[in-house]
Amino acid sequence: MGISRILIANRGEIALRIHRAAHEMGIETVAVHSTADAEAMHVRLADHAVCIGPPSATESYLNVAAIISAAEVAQCDAIHPGYGFLSENAKFAEIVEAHDIKWIGPKPGHIRTMGDKVAAKQTAGELGLPLVPGSDGAVSDPEEGRKIATEIGYPVIIKAASGGGGRGMKVCESEDQLETLMKQAGSEAKAAFGDATVYIEKYLGNPRHIEFQVFGDGEGNAIHLGERDCSLQRRHQKVLEEAPSPILSDDERHRMGMICADAMAKMGYRGAGTIEFLWEDGGFYFIEMNTRLQVEHPVTEAITGVDLVREQIRIADGKPLSVAQDELEFNGHAIECRINAEDPFTFAPSPGKVTYYHPAGGMHVRVDSGLYAGYSIPPYYDSMIAKLIVYGRNREGCIMRLRRALEEMVVEGVKTSIPLHQELLRQDDVLNGDYSIKWLEEWLETRE
Numbered sequence: 001m002g003i004s005r006i007l008i009a010n011r012g013e014i015a016l017r018i019h020r021a022a023h024e025m026g027i028e029t030v031a032v033h034s035t036a037d038a039e040a041m042h043v044r045l046a047d048h049a050v051c052i053g054p055p056s057a058t059e060s061y062l063n064v065a066a067i068i069s070a071a072e073v074a075q076c077d078a079i080h081p082g083y084g085f086l087s088e089n090a091k092f093a094e095i096v097e098a099h100d101i102k103w104i105g106p107k108p109g110h111i112r113t114m115g116d117k118v119a120a121k122q123t124a125g126e127l128g129l130p131l132v133p134g135s136d137g138a139v140s141d142p143e144e145g146r147k148i149a150t151e152i153g154y155p156v157i158i159k160a161a162s163g164g165g166g167r168g169m170k171v172c173e174s175e176d177q178l179e180t181l182m183k184q185a186g187s188e189a190k191a192a193f194g195d196a197t198v199y200i201e202k203y204l205g206n207p208r209h210i211e212f213q214v215f216g217d218g219e220g221n222a223i224h225l226g227e228r229d230c231s232l233q234r235r236h237q238k239v240l241e242e243a244p245s246p247i248l249s250d251d252e253r254h255r256m257g258m259i260c261a262d263a264m265a266k267m268g269y270r271g272a273g274t275i276e277f278l279w280e281d282g283g284f285y286f287i288e289m290n291t292r293l294q295v296e297h298p299v300t301e302a303i304t305g306v307d308l309v310r311e312q313i314r315i316a317d318g319k320p321l322s323v324a325q326d327e328l329e330f331n332g333h334a335i336e337c338r339i340n341a342e343d344p345f346t347f348a349p350s351p352g353k354v355t356y357y358h359p360a361g362g363m364h365v366r367v368d369s370g371l372y373a374g375y376s377i378p379p380y381y382d383s384m385i386a387k388l389i390v391y392g393r394n395r396e397g398c399i400m401r402l403r404r405a406l407e408e409m410v411v412e413g414v415k416t417s418i419p420l421h422q423e424l425l426r427q428d429d430v431l432n433g434d435y436s437i438k439w440l441e442e443w444l445e446t447r448e
């Protein structure tokens with residue numbers, strides 16, 4: 001018996017995204033929601049809905065007992081965690097499987113390994129992925145730290161093994177600061193993540209962020225679906241993503257993609273994953289692997305034609321990969337703008353009631369969003385309210401269409417980052433694809 005009813009353990013646009021894939025496969029959906037999300041679009045569209053707690057995520061979307069009970073009561077045979085919340089919680093994945101419910105995600109052991117940055121880096125190295133030069137594992141002794149830093153050369157970056165969201169990192173320019181910064185990084189990591197373990201790696205001055213989408217069947221077969229360039233970031237948060245990367249040749253894509261696919265095959269990886277690299281002067285350096293669906297997955301869907309959520313559900317159901325590596329083609333160009341309910345200049349969150357909403361439309365324009373006129377954006381969660389994904393036969397055409405789509409899109413009642421995207425798409429460096437992970441913040445400083 002295949003999967004017939006999926007519990008969606010998430011909210012917002014990704015909950016809707018999962019609902020859509022499920023319904024297209026003839027699978028029923030069960031939405032779980034906090035009291036703040038009772039009127040959300042995915043709750044309205046799902047076949048069944050269960051309220052699992054008050055607004056605070058800890059008591060609702062992170063509430064394992066409530067979610068498992070909802071799955072039992074509503075007789076779900078699978079759970080999709082989306083991204084964020086419990087999606088990379090190995091313990092949760094184990095609990096789901098222990099209840100004989102299918103976990104639409106990677107094997108819990110792989111989630112655990114990749115969630116520990118020191119173990120992830122070690123594993124990645126063993127699997128043949130190129131690493132940022134640095135310590136082999138955790139470093140606690142300042143003398144050992146000095147030795148490693150001298151070997152790889154300053155500047156170096158001290159990172160927390162349990163870090164995440166760009167937190168718990170210190171850049172060290174010279175030897176005299178190393179001991180102090182190692183101590184600081186350790187105690188800050190302890191306070192933030194409950195784990196003082198740190199490691200050291202070479203600090204790259206001006207890299208791009210390029211990540212590869214991978215998929216495995218859990219039985220030793222794996223494919224890659226090309227890369228996404230996510231270099232336009234503010235405070236380590238991606239703002240705009242594109243596929244393919246403007247700087248990667250077909251040969252390079254094939255070479256790196258196959259290194260990633262082979263690594264996943266060797267590991268016996270199951271489901272969707274993203275291997276993140278920094279790229280500088282033609283070299284790739286592994287930084288981390290995300291064992292889940294990414295926010296920016298639609299740009300990959302646009303250039304490959306593969307529905308990644310459908311693929312996740314198929315794999316969880318024990319089916320083989322629907323496409324072989326040599327059947328995959330990368331066509332055209334796609335760009336995603338993350339649209340947040342926030343001030344486009346100060347970035348202050350702007351929750352509240354949407355009085356009018358008109359999404360963009362037309363050929364090759366996709367809007368993933370749970371917005372509707374009259375909806376109140378709650379203040380408790382992430383500020384992303386929509387993703388605008390546009391496809392074109394080439395990058396230039398894609399950008400022209402994206403500008404047109406941004407002109408059409410109207411959200412009234414709250415402030416949004418639409419004007420920021422419009423401004424970005426007038427910058428020569430963005431038009432030329434000439435940007436690194438530092439570009440956006442540097443540009444924001446010179447704005448006005």
Ligand code: ADP
Nearest residue numbers: 132157163164165166167202203204287288437
């Ligand atoms: P997190 O899990 O906290 O997001 P990552 O390891 O993915 O941590 O790093 C987050 C960001 O920090 C990267 O996108 C990059 O901007 C910066 N960074 C991480 N490692 C390095 C490095 N070795 N050199 C330069 N920048 C780095």
